[in-house]
Amino acid sequence: MIVERALAVRMRDGAVLLADVYRPEREQPVAAVLNRTPYDRSFSLTPPAALDPEIVTDAGLALVCQDVRGQFGSEGDFYPLVSEGRDGYDTVEWVASQPWCSGAVVMAGRSYGGATQWLAAIERPPHLVAISPVVAGSDYFNGWIYQGGAFQLGFNLFWAQMMTAPRMRTSLGEQFRHLPLADAPMLADNEAARFYRDWLAHPTRDEYWEGLGSSTRSARVDVPAFVIGGWYDVFLAGTLENYCRVRDHGDSERARADSRLLIGPWAHGSIYGSYPDQRFDAFEGKDAIDLAAEQISFFRSAFGERQSEQPRVRLFVMGENRWRDEDDWPPPRAREQRWYLHSGGDAGDLSPEPPGDEPPDRYVYDPASPAPTIGGPTSLPAAFLRTNSGPLDQRRVEERPDVLVYSSAVLADPLEVVGPLTVVLYASTSAKDTDFVAKLCDVDGDGRSRILAEGVLRARYRESLERPVAIEPGRAYEYRIDLVATSNAFLPGHRVRLVVTSSSFPRFDRNPNTGNPFAADRAEDLVTAEQTIFHDAERASHVLLSVMDR
Secondary structure (H helix, E strand, C coil), X not given: CEEEEEEEEECCCCCEEEEEEEECCCCCCEEEEEEEECCCCCCCCCCCCCCCHHHHHHCXXXXXXXXXXXXXXXXXXXXXXXXHHHHHHHXXXXXXXXXXXXXXXXXXXXXXXXXXXHHHHHHCCCCEEEEEEECCCCCCCECCCEECCEECHHHHHHHHHHHHCCCCCCCHHHHHHCCCHHHXXXXXXXXXXXXXXXXXXXXXXXXXXXXXCCHHHHHHCCCCEEXXXXXXXXXXXXXXXXXXXXXXXXXXXXXXXXXXXXXXXXXCCCXXXXXXXXXXXXXXXXXXXXXXXXXXXXXXXXXXXXXXXCCCXXXXXXXXXXXXXXXXXCCCCEEEEEEEEEECCCEEEEECCCCCCCCCEEEEECCCCCCECCCECXXXXXXXXXXXXXXXXXXXXHCCCCCEEEECCCCCCCEEEEEEEEEEEEEEECCCXXXXXXXXXXXXXXXXXXXXXXXXXXXXXXXXXXXXXXCCXXXXXXXXXXXXXXXXXXXXXXXXXXXXXXXXXXXXXXXXXXXXXXXXXXXXXXXXXXXXXXXXXXXXXXXXXXXXXX
């Protein structure tokens, strides 16, 4: 292997970004894999790519790792996403012009390194052949910084601190609890966190987000994408949206026909195919996959080399712990099925039978004592929660008085749920604004309640994310909560469970229930809310499951 470090790559505005090159020692030019990362190109922090230099060079390819603008050795100011399209274009063309490069360039990388791929592909550099984004978002407003109108506090604050102030004196736990949100100690101590202030200043989908987002312009992508994600990844919605957009609207037949999707039972920070953590024991190691080999095979196909036929969509089915190949996403064989909430005034049952004349269920949500985040599709620092994300047992949070639990009868036959998930909730609140949170869980014969998916909706955003509309306290409204998706076989002897509450903290910021402008409330402003969940013939609250024919 030939290694060249700190090579200067000049952008169109004159800024110099540094890159390291790893290439096989051979005379003939080779194709290149480009990874653009904010996490240190030298691999000294975390591997910035899903591909290791030795694996890439052993495959006869070169790997180029570059620090994005304003990070580590690269010049300029770091502001997430705004420069990645132009800088990505310029870097792809620089790589293609090198004497050791054949002129064919692909891109790889995870998380932010996946976003840099989509933004570069939108700019359509002539020598870009394919991309393979791993656990990457799409709509940077809904599904990254916010979700359902709620601020993704845990991930956002953790990531902003990691990117700007890794040695802060104030603990992350204190940062999470601090109010007002706009006055968090990190913001006062660190001028570099200006982008975090901007995120807080734009709680609706407006021109600020349109200027950052790739989802509205992804029809310009004209190269195939191998899109990889996890059922417990914070960016699962973006992963699925990215694949569907390039499949449906890619700007070339090759992009539409040759793009692929692979989703495993992984969290955002998982090492794909290796799970020493007990959180993933349920999968018995059957999720293991050689991701690097899969990506290199995809790249070789993009270069025009003949490869073995690969499935368009490969999904891991939890519960039965097996991989399944599908023709598309969502699977065409899945059919939507409604499972309704039932009770006699004390939450309890979930079934396909519509409700009749049933009394509602009630609980009190106190933002000073929010229900905690326990696992699920998020990315939180393990130091704060002891565990980060994934299929964790929800029984501890289900015992709280501000949490409603609806469980099916014990299943006699397998129930395979693969596809999008939505909860339709008819609810009222005593407050001027509030949140509703829903979780889908798989309960085994020993009573363990393994979370599969989680979603939130802030009441003022029930009609749209562009224009908040105030609610009338005491009035019932329909709330459609997006739980994104899952792939799980509920086995005989198990139960399907839906959990309803009003917080998942610190994944989402606490709704103070005041209806005041976002991020302004202090601790003394918090208001308790009396929540009412309806499930009667006229207001039949339910969860929409995508059930596979077997």
